[in-house]
Amino acid sequence: MTRVLVVDDSALMRRVVGGALRAAGFEVETAKDGVEALERVHVFAPDVVTLDVQMPRMDGLACLDRIMVERPCPVVMLSSTTTEGAETTLEALELGAVDFLPKPDGAVSLSIDTFEPLLIEVVSAAATARVRRAHRLLERVRKRGPAGPKANVSQRPKGPRASPTSADGLVLIGISTGGPPALDVVLSALPDAFPWSILIAQHMPATFTGSLAARLNTLCALSVVEVTKPTRIEGGSVYIARGDADMIVSRRAEGLVVLPAPSSAAHRWHPSVDRLVSSAMDHVEASALIGVLMTGMGNDGAAAMTALRTAGGRTIAESEDTAVVWGMPGELVRRDGADHVDPVGLIGQRLLQLVGV
Known part of the structure; x- marks a missing residue:
């Protein structure tokens, strides 16, 4: 049975995501923030982690970076659909997350019928994904933003x-x-x-x-x-x-x-x-x-x-x-x-x- 660790500071989202995955036959445990998630990945040894981007104590990017160093496994980010959320999600993919899902907008109950099948499909695919150990990527990725050393290519005449x-x-x-x-x-x-x-x-x-x-x-x-x-x-x-x-x-x-x-x-x-x-x-x-x-x-x-x-x-x-x-x-x-x-x-x-x- 595929083991999934659901990490989200929202009790509602933990219940929605965890419930959908359990109903589909996954073994599920949950964590309410990045600190707790790091403890659970070593004990529960999940096959896949779903990871919220915005969380207290340790945000999703920092948690992802640690997971990819300490115990690499496929990670699916759950992200808001704002511009800031999109940019953070792309940074997470560069850090090693294999995929992402936009969080349901507005009343969760109104969009759950479309969210749940996609969640199950993405998590199932992630369980088969190839993941390699990372080596403290977070700072290197962040340095590649607009002020980073690679940004000079955008200054060439295009x-x-x-x-x-x-x-x-x-x-x-x-x-x-x-x-x-x-x-x-x-x-x-x-x-x-x-x-x-x-x-x-x-x-x-x-x-x-x-x-x-x-x-x-x-x-x-x-x-x-x-x-x-x-x-x-x-x-x-x-x-x-x-x-x-x-x-x-x-x-x-x-x-x-x-x-x-x-x-x-x-x-x-x-x-x-x-x-x-x-x-x-x-x-x-x-x-x-x-x-x-x-x-x-x-x-x-x-x-x-x-x-x-x-x-x-x-x-x-x-x-x-x-x-x-x-x-x-x-x-x-x-x-x-x-x-x-x-x-x-x-x-x-x-x-x-x-x-x-």
């Missing part, structure tokens, strides 16, 4: 290059669980002279994708923006799909554009990787497309990227060695849809090789 031509194309990245730190690794490996455009579908709510784009924009040499309206695709720029919707490629008089679209009921996960790739194939030659499928549960993107490879495009799957959850890239490999299977630290180099930079 402007659009030429629109994709027969020589330039699109890199299409699909990613989910464990995505933000993996994207940091890949994008940071690309120089500001990278000529192709990069379109990213990261499974994430809309309240978090803007903060993700802003964070990545400070951590890599390329310009990174969230797509909230029809936007002309410019070479050498990165486009993040807005959460709770899909992102599609289209062609207009001014050239290729990327635009948000209402989430399609035909696709389970959003922003949909399959829909993004299929729309790109409708408007760009397959030979000018590179599909990259990275860490995440489920199979979103595997079908479309397999079709892309069959049509003459090139595809990369993140290897099992580095994926937090080898669901999406693993399915691409099982379908024989991957030209290359690379660890996350080498995907950037692979892109440079395929693009010819």
Whole structure:
């Protein structure tokens, strides 16, 4: 039986989260703050921890940092949907949390029907996640904020290059669980002279994708923006799909554009990787497309990227060695849809090789 430690300073949330998990067959214990959580992780030895961000005595980030040093295990953050909450959650993911869930808004009873199934799905996936021991990451992560040593990349001139031509194309990245730190690794490996455009579908709510784009924009040499309206695709720029919707490629008089679209009921996960790739194939030659499928549960993107490879495009799957959850890239490999299977630290180099930079 999977053991879950539920950590939250709210008695109501401990009851809601713990009750839902017990009803689904998990063994559950609770803690009311980070100090108590650290005691329980050594005694209870949980397979997964759900961790509130804001708590007295020891907040969620400090507790997470200690867990990843003392007894690493999959941690799912429970976060508010405010801008501050989103930024803290992204910091937690960089510290080693495998996933997060927005806390129910308003009256918990009104949103519990949608929260509970997602909670069970995320915790079940987290139980299979790959977690490695960290080494006092908290201060290093915080130093990478706007005032940190890596922030100087955002001070370089970041402007659009030429629109994709027969020589330039699109890199299409699909990613989910464990995505933000993996994207940091890949994008940071690309120089500001990278000529192709990069379109990213990261499974994430809309309240978090803007903060993700802003964070990545400070951590890599390329310009990174969230797509909230029809936007002309410019070479050498990165486009993040807005959460709770899909992102599609289209062609207009001014050239290729990327635009948000209402989430399609035909696709389970959003922003949909399959829909993004299929729309790109409708408007760009397959030979000018590179599909990259990275860490995440489920199979979103595997079908479309397999079709892309069959049509003459090139595809990369993140290897099992580095994926937090080898669901999406693993399915691409099982379908024989991957030209290359690379660890996350080498995907950037692979892109440079395929693009010819």
